[in-house]
Each structure stands twice: as structure tokens, then as C-alpha cells.
Amino acid sequence: HGNKKKAAELLGIQRPTLYNKMKRYAIEI
DSSP, X not given: OHHHHHHHHXXXXXXXXXXXXXXXXXXXX
């Protein structure tokens, strides 16, 4: 159970950072 929660938290953290990176690249380009 703990592993699943950790994985979900990681995905939740990674998704916004991914979008932020894409936005940054879009602005840079």
C-alpha cells in the first residue's frame, strides 16, 4: 500500500513539473 501511495505522489509531482518544463521551452522557443 505504501509503495502505491509513493508512486502516486511521485506521478502527481512529476506531471506538473513536466508541464512547467514544456511551458518554459515554449516560451524560450
